[in-house]
Amino acid sequence: MLDIIPGYSVSGMIASFFFILLTMKQSDDFRVIGPANPILAKVGEDALLTCQLVSKRTMMHMEVTWYRLKPSTPVTSHWDRSEKTEILIEEYRGRMERIENSTAEGIVTLKIHDVQPSDNGQYWCHFQKGSYCAETSLQLKVAGVGSAPNIHMEASREDGVQFVCTAKGWFPEPQVYWEDILGEKLLTVSEHHIPDEDGMFYVEDKLVVRNSSVETVSCYIYNPVLDEGKEAVITFSEKLQAELAFLKVIGPSEPTLARVGEDIQLTCNLSPKTNAQSMEVRWIRSHWYPAVYVYMDGDHVAGEQMAEYRGRTALLSDAIHEGRLTLQIHNARTSDDGQYWCLFEKDGVYQEASLDVKVIAVGSSPLITLEEQKDEKIQLMCTSDGWFPRPHVQWKDMEGQTMLSFSEALSQGSHGLFHVETFLLVANSSETNVICSVSNLPLGEEKTAAFSLSESKPNILWKILSVLSVLGLLLVMAKLLVMMKTYMKVTVTMDPNTALF
Structure with missing residues (x-):
């Protein structure tokens, strides 16, 4: 019986392991031996990990523990057959089995079904009985022969x-x-x-x-x-x-522009015009496999497609008899930005053309806020979201002259879009007027916001007056409170027989 133990603490396991080691004893007549050579297993086959206890002591109620990464414990199997096997690592669920061996000979075997590359590495076989323990290591080498080149x-x-x-x-x-x-x-x-x-x-x-x-x-x-x-x-x-040599693949001469969320169209055609119905055509990024899209034998080869393009592509093949094909990528993302290659195969030879995709996004209009006032200068902050690629940010005066910012920060969110924050120190003058400009260079689109210090000063003055008003009200209330306390004290201590007049 195999069970998964949920919520098992690795730190707790480590602490327990070392505590047990301090209290256990090792004896010359209590030792474990394993295979002299690494255990070889092919991917997809089964592996047998076997070790043997050499001891003069009785084998009854002997506990055997299998470690993967010492001292963490993926599998614990018990010599006592009434005990169950506990699996502590999820990836081994349903893939490990304890093989019953001869109790008299002290041999134990752990069987790993459907060996995977992640199973490659070192294991430990640990025996324990009471305060006595012994262990040995085993090396599992996983290997696999793939497709022919x-x-x-x-x-x-x-x-x-x-x-x-x-x-x-x-x-x-x-x-x-x-x-x-x-x-x-x-x-x-x-x-x-x-x-x-x-x-x-x-x-x-x-x-x-x-x-x-x-x-x-x-x-x-x-x-x-x-x-x-x-x-x-x-x-x-x-x-x-x-x-x-005369057959060429022609791609677009200019980069393909696509806004985030729109469709990208990558068109390639053969020159001179040639029927491509029986050809293999593939669109790739940096490697042949996995590909963005593969057309072969008149159909899409889904097994060779990159995960990020699954469900997002469609082939427009109305002009395939002329050697013209268009790959449509739906819902453009910032990660789609970059270079692609389009390859046509004929008689075992591939011809290719490169395509450049520029994904773009124009973000929000910038927002200028007055942060704080220092000495004779005022700090302004300009923020904007949702730009791609990295936007160009500038502070300008009303005549269009560039003003140097003292700080600028650009960050990308989970979707790859840029958020910008830029700060400017300006003189505390009523004539100060500035513009914050954020632009997308590939598109040539710009968004701006203007700020006038003279218009903001009444707001600043109003804030100051509001603060002063609140402070004044608090002072008046404090004085009234003192007067009330004084009045109550006088009332309590006065002789009731004393006349007021």
Whole structure:
């Protein structure tokens, strides 16, 4: 029986653990042994963690505890079969099982089902009986061989032919080699090995071949833990390059502007016009996988889409027979700002075009408030919310001349929009008039607010008079209170037989 213990305090566990260690004894005839070598388990398979108690003492009522990160305890199993197994870490719910072994031999085994990359690491097997204890450590090595590599070739460039090798589902981080037909190593121009949500690695390595005599290259991905690898080979020729050189992908010449909350449209087309119905088309950010959107075999490949774009994209393919496709991204966010690439595949070769997206937001009109008065100067604060990208903020006089602020702070909220606060010290003069300007440079839109000290002085004077009035009223009330107390004292002490007149 496996139970989860809620609300278990890690600090309490640590304190209890060290207290128990101080009161326990270790004996030469009471020791635990484990496997000499690491335990190897493939991702998705089961792992068996086994240790053995070597003792001259009776094995009855022996408690066995499994630690993951000493001294925290993910699993506690008891030798006494009437006891239940308690699981203290949620990620192991339903994945751990105590295997019943021979009591006489002192062997205990913990079985982990469906091994994940997060299970990789060290474990401790701890035996305890009364005041005696002993333990040993075990090393679990998790490994996984992922997909075979895919080599994508991009059409000839000025600096040579570029190849991209991609694969996913590897653990731990694999090694990647490029070789020519003779087995000579080729140097990569960039390497990206990125763990996904499950901890498995996605591989994306790029190679540029500048030697025209090289017509065959291979990409080899190797897992050193399992001593296993997978390879892909691609052969290309000058003829193929020449045939594809005339086909180009054209993107917009100017950045695509989109306000926050509106739709973004990313349009790419082939030149000359070519039917793209049977092609693979993908829009990507910094890496091939996961992608913003992938079109293949006439349909959307949802499994390769980035999480932040799921449910927010639509493909407009009315002109696909002419090689023109538009990706629509709904409800633009500040995180959508930046560069994209649009790739078309034909005969195993990819052509690409870059697209620049600028997400914009014009915030609220600035608000100027008088903060405080110091010596012969007054401090003003200007605030505004909801700008993107970082706005340009200025103080100006009534003639449009820039005035230097003495402090400025910009911060971004959870949605990436900017909040601005800027402060200005001005002379305490009735002729002082200032303007606070906040502008969005990509749009050229500006919002301003004006402040006149002469108009605000009556308000300041009114506040001062109000304070003085309140103080005066308090003084009058205090005097009345003293007079009343004096009158009451005189009344109480006066002789009742004494005449007033």
